[in-house]
Amino acid sequence: MYEPKRLHPISSVINFVKTLKDAALPLLLVFVLNGNIFSGDVDWIPLLIWIGVLFLVLISGVIRWLRFSYWMEEGELRIEYGFIFRKKRYIPVDRIQSLDFSEGIFHRPLNLVKVSVETAGSTGSQNAEAELTAIRREEAKELETLIFQEKSGYVSTGEEADDADIEAAQSPREKVYGMDMKDIVLMAITSGGAGVVLSGVIAFFSQIMDNLPIGKIYDEILDWIQIGVLVVAFTAFVVLLIAYAISIVLTIFRYANFAVYLEADDLIITRGWLEKKQMTIPINRIQGIRIDENLIRQPMGYASVTLISAGGSVLKNDEHQLRMLPMIKKNEIQKVLKMILSDYQMVDEFKQPPSRSKYRYMIRHSWLGFLAAVPVSIFFFPYGLLSISAGIFLVFLGGMAYRDAGWNAYDTQLTLRSRIIIKQTYLMKKHRVQAASGIQTLFQKRADLSSVKLTLTSGGGAAVAQCHYLEEKDVSHILNWYLSSRREEKPAES
Amino acid sequence: MERQPVQRISKRALTLWRIYGGIQFSILLLISIGLVVATVLWEWPWWITAVAAALLLIDAVVFIWIVPGLRWKRWRYEVTEQDIDLQYGIFIITRTLVPMVRVQHVDTEQGPLLRKFKLSTISISTAATIHKIPALDEREAERLRQSISSLARVAEDDV
Structure with a gap:
């Protein structure tokens, strides 16, 4: 691990395929514009150029593999890459939050893994993140052990770490949730x-x-x-x-094979059949929880639970990755939460917006639909009138949004429930909320109504929980909740 | 939350915003002149000129006269040891609270016009949001920047 190492040669193929995938649309377009291949009416020169380009992409994939090396030195994971511009990326081990392994179709037969290095990036600072496209599983394990040993202050002198140390470093995994x-x-x-x-x-x-x-x-x-x-x-x-x-x-x-494990202070999510994925989410990086109920699942009593995490690289790329419980009976959520994030509570009692907000919700949801229905009705005269029914559906949805809106502030947790199409419930802890706003138009001011908006950190950006047309004094209450007693209340786990 | 934040931004902001309004007005004026020329050249209907003139007038009244005053009147802020408290907006009034421990860094920025008026905009960043107080007095902005950054004990990596 202390000498520069290369990735597995297969990564040049992976590079090639990945570039091809990114360029698939322009390539396809060229084929389409290039005349009909089946009728033999092909312009040969552009086609040849494209074959040349394809070849270059393949070569560049190989070169990228040749020029990529990584090793551990002075408590840093060092990566050097690049063909014309040599790039060096040194990531201090302390900054590394977790290593995530995933396997694609190229990895599995060769017992390789893709390693994504997730760091504690924040907005402002450049996210230092890295990806090792394909390395042998044993190497990945070794790297992981090494990094976490260095992280815990113990600097291994030899190349091989003691087996006993490895055993000690890995605490047992406890399965907290599995999907059948x-x-x-x-x-x-x-x-x-x-x-x-x-x-x-x-x-x-x-x-x-x-x-x-x-x-x-x-x-x-x-x-x-x-x-x-x-x-x-x-x-x-x-x-x-x-x-x-x-x-x-x-x-x-x-x-397939979706499961959530708890390992020391990390949450580990594994899933997938052909492409196996594993995500590691440090529990102290979790900023809040969102529960989604879509229109079909809600009547069946099912919901999905999403974690809002301040994590870096991997979480940003794939929206599915944060889903902790993709499909669960709503009344079972509390049981799972208790095992993982015991300070978050499911709430049943919500303070709802006043009845004078109802028609506001309906207008808010449907005005755009009705406006769009006007030109549609005029231009496609008889059938276009059907578009009005979409507006009526939106009015109905607005009514549901009114019924579902609500808040609950108890102790250090604020629960905010709202609906645009999907019913969303945010569970937030006071010390995780980055900023809180009360927002009021002049119309709302006259009716003593106000909206409330709370912002959490999510990946490199923000997750916003919002609830409209609440009583003005309720919003005051929420803002006061956010203000008060922050002095004595300290985040427990940091 | 009945109590509003106490501090106001610099009164010179009014003049500055009126100048911004004026710049916007002159751009619109140029476009309108172009329109009038085109109307004369290609004999477009006269009402285009009338509409342009009306728009110009409305723009002048709204953005040079009314908006800067309203905006200034609404803008309030207060920085205490625990929180930053902001209130702003003409039609949509926003009241924002940012706890001091959430603040990651503070910047001040100053364009050429702001410099001329000895004003400065301060922007306060958390891990997820950026909040700006526009057109503060230069010295006040500097003082605020220093006090916020000393008050904001940047939280560790748990964000």
Whole structure:
């Protein structure tokens, strides 16, 4: 570990694939613009250029692997990389919060792991983070042991650490939560992922539509509408179904074997079938908890629990990674929280906004919908009127938002519940809240109403909990809660 | 929370904001002149000129006369040992509390116009938010910056 080391050669392939994936869209575009390959009408020169580019990308992947080295020296993890510009990144071990291992399809057959180094980055300062694309699992373990030994003040002199030390350094893992297949399937079926896949498919189809001979179609448009509507509706339905199926399968693959472990002061989340992922979240970095209930899951009594963490690199990249409990019966949350974050309490009693706020919620949710319905109704006259029903749905949603809004300040915890589409409940500790604001328009001032907004740190940015149209004195109460007795109250774990 | 913060920002901010309003007005004026020329050249309908003139007038009244005064009147702040307390906004009034222990760093900044008026903007950063107090007296801003940064014992890495 003390000599410069290379990554596993497979990382050059991974680099190649990754660059290709990032460049997939422009590449595809070139193929589309390049004429129809199937009809043999291909412009050869651009194609050759692109093959050349592909080759260069492959070479650069290999060079990147050749020029990348890492080692431990003077209590720092040192990484040097770069082809034309040599870059050195030295990360002091004290700054390293955790090492996360994940495995992609390239890693598994070769028993390799990808190591992400997460550091205590904050806004202001440059996030020092690093990624070792592929190293052998044993090396990764060794690196981890070494880093945490140095971190705890013990500097190992030899290359090999004592086995006993390793044993001592690793405290036992305790499984606090696991998902069974039934939950995962249910989650996949009720997820919003279908929408994401669907929008991708729509984007794809709109591309094709652009290339159709529009003028010719326009002549036949009247005939086309007669039979066309049926065909289009049917196609749309099939596409929707396929998208939905894909999203379900993807979710199952991604969340299979989902489990949460507690190891010393860290929370460890593992999941995935083809691509195994492991996330480590130091418990003292957790800033707050958010509970989401979407429209489908809420009536079934299910919710998902998301951690808001001040962590660095890995957490930022993938929004799913922070999900601690992706699908859980709402009444079981407390039980799991008690094992991990015992100072957070689930709350049942909420102080709600006054009844004069109700129509404000409805207007707030729906005005944009109604406004959009006006041009839609005019331009697509008879059928466009249907868009008004979307506005009515939004009014209904606004009514739900009113019913779900509420707050509870007890001891050092503030619980804020609100809904835009998904019902969200934030559990916040006083000493984790970065700033609190009361926000009031002049209209609200006249009605003695006010909104409240609390900001937590999340990754490099912010997580904002907001609740609208509360009684003005309630917002005062929350701000006073935030102000008062901060002097005697100190964060327990820091 | 019934009590408002006590400090106000510098009265010179009023003049400064009026100048900003004036700059915005002159840009609009230039565009309007362009419009009038175009109207004459290509015989566009006359009401375009009328609309432009009306917009200009409204802009002048609102951004040179009304807004700076309202904005100044609303802007209040107070820095105690424990908290920074801000209140601002014309139509949307925001009251913000930032505990001193959450403050990570404080900056003052000064553009050419601000320098001319011996004013300075102070921005207070936490791990998640940035709060600005605009147009403070230069010396007051400097004093505030020093007192905040000495009061803010930057919390350890738990943010």
